[in-house]
Amino acid sequence: MSDLAASRRHPVPAGELTYEPGERRVRGVIGETTVVDSTHPVLVWEPGRPVPLYAFPAGDVRTDLLTPGAAGRDRPGVRTWYDLTLDGRRFPALAWDYDVSGEVPELAGHLALDWFGRTSPGVEHWYEEEEEIFVHPRDPYKRVDALPGSRWVRVSIGGVLVAETRRPVLLFETRLPIRYYIPPEDVHFDRLTPVPLQTSCPYKGTARYWSTPDAPNAAWAYPAPIPAAGPIKDHVAFYNEIVDIEVDGELLERPVTPFTSRLAAG
Template structure:
């Protein structure tokens, strides 16, 4: 019996990787080819990164599709040792997979997720549900709760939203996001963009940018037109980056938070 079999909670390796076993059935595909089919996946968090990855026992991976990497990267992943290129139907995907040096994770292989890094496997499933961007963190909650708070939003002194019908989205590790009815937002002051992002907890977001001359970031405003069922309450509502606008809730102006989104939103 291995350490992974007996683990009861998260553990940390000497190189700083945090890991814990998962009981979810996970599959990863490239096109129509199933590369991973695992009932014993392990969630792994790299130091300084807020989201986990999966690693899989080698026997639950199509190892016959892996080739020693021709040009392995340096420092791409904490504790990585051997990188592999993935070859499927004549297509070679460089550095799509890797192993770990720590004994705790010996015999396990991790893969890049195409929708997160632009390379690797492009379809992932937990049980029968497709998941996107990265695995969902079992220690993270995302709750969308209707409220009657009075929320006002300003961009460079201009009031762009005013409502008493927000939906507050509470997501572990992030500031509260205020999702507002479209009729309570001056959407005429914004221009839709082609920018799209994906979230494993909420779905795919569409964006708008400020039309004025203020020094504010692009893609300041977003909406989930077809959110995942867990956050269905935000469907079609609009939210702003707290990091780059002034939000007043029940008469109290909120401080602008500093998050990993701050760099892209300021």
């Protein structure tokens, strides 16, 4: 790993595949079988993809379960795709190695496993050390800080006040606007309708949602956040992109974020 240790190349340049060694033990499990267990993972950032992935030394992967297969999702620099077969189940294009003849010679002998955005069955549980992680690997260049505050926060939807507090938890997340998490006692739940939507975040946990006629899925809360986001437990946040938020009497501009187009579509 000495070559990799010398190749830290961040912050990530746009349009370039970059990588660096990780320092956490990472495991992937299907059923009762551990298909990868590594203390030398490599974080890889591919061009045009918003989150990193993990590649592993081939010796840390159950290569006895892999056979060359047909191409999987479009991604740069793949040399060979591999299917994984376990207990009679076949997982197409679950792993790949990189063509190391170009810019990534240090990734020779490494295998990556498909995860973020995969729609077909794959690795069922991922762990960093002994904590289960969800959605995608955590990016070491992304911070999520939940800080108790005393700002006066008012949230309105379609001119109707739905929350007001002087004891918010402010969540600062890299490249996203501040999210104002409001204690449940300060939220007008009679003006919100619970919906079945749930989403998961590797930095916060699994969220439940509420809607209004004017703003579908506009509010959410984490009933059981991961320990690092503990202060937001059961607090309710609202998408700044589609609701009106006043902080200390000042109406915030609605930001444009990666969520904007999806929220506008309802």
